[in-house]
Amino acid sequence: MVQRVPDEYFRARAAESDDVGPQQPPRWMPQSSAVRSVAPGRVREGVAWRPLVVTLVLAVAISFVLGRAFLFPPIPRVQPPQPTTAPSATVTPTALPRSTPEQAASVVRVVTATGACLEDTGEPVVSALVDGDASTIWRCPGDGAGEAIDFGFGRKVQLIGVRLVNGNTAWPDRYLAERQITRIRWTFPDGSFFEQGLAVNGRGPQEVRFPPVRTNGARLEVVSATPPGEEGERVDAVSISLLEFLGPS
Known part of the structure; x- marks a missing residue:
């Protein structure tokens, strides 16, 4: 026996149309676009x-x-040269000689004394200079520049100094009135010489020492003197009251 499918299974539904097929599910779409x-x-x-x-x-x-x-x-970068410290020279102090007592001296005898004043008065005054007596004087008129006396000892002697009294002490009233010598020059036969400065207004002996000199003679020459203390021709003169040569005792 043949069974048939009921016809209602092949009838169109009210929601359906002949030209529209069954609804398809929607395709998947990305959440955002790939193009930014x-x-x-x-x-x-x-x-x-x-x-x-x-x-x-x-x-x-x-x-x-x-x-x-x-x-x-x-x-x-070139560094500037550093200053080098030069070694300082060490100065060794030179030992000074110890002070010693002044050498004792004795008077050397003068054998001859020659020399006249430039304005010759004819008076024998040279011998009075070396007689050892301060009351007698050697005296020449004028300012004294160039006045000279030569002394002889008669033999070779050793001199270490001279001693003299400057000015006219033989006449007490003339000491301040007349000129006084301020500098003299001593010359020896070998050509050596030295100058001796003299103090003024001092009536006592003045002494100067020098290195030992061996000689048989000496020459005294006046270099300069003070002006007279008073006016007048009678006080225009230079004088030495005493002169002694000194040698070792």
Whole structure:
């Protein structure tokens, strides 16, 4: 026996149409588009400007560094020379000789004394100079410059000094009135000489010492004198009241 399917199974439903097939499920769509929108100001003619600027800055910096390293190497700084301290010279003080008592002296005898005043008065005054008596004087008129006397000892003697009294002490009223010698020169036969300065207004003996000289004679010459203490021709003169040569005792 043949069974048939009821016809109602093949009738069209009210919600269906002949030209519309059964509803298909919707296709899957991505949640967002794969294309990202870009703001118009960020793209200019198709090239991004920020990476380009960074690249240029790096290129300039690298060029500067390489140029300094190869084309313009750093100039080494020369240190100024340090001053060297020279060794200081050590000065060794020279030992000074110890002071010793003044050598004792004795009077050397004069054998001859010659010499006239430039204005010769005819008076034998030279012998009075070496007689050892301060009350007798050698005296010449004028300022005394150039007056000279030669002394002889009769043999070789050793001299270490001279002693004299300057001025006219034989006539007490004439000492301050007349001239007084301020400098004399002593000359010896070998050509050596020295000058002796004399104090004025001192009636006592004046003594000068010098290195030992061995000689048989000496010459005295007046170099300068003071002006007279008073006016008048009678006080215009130079005088020595006493003269002694000294030798070692």
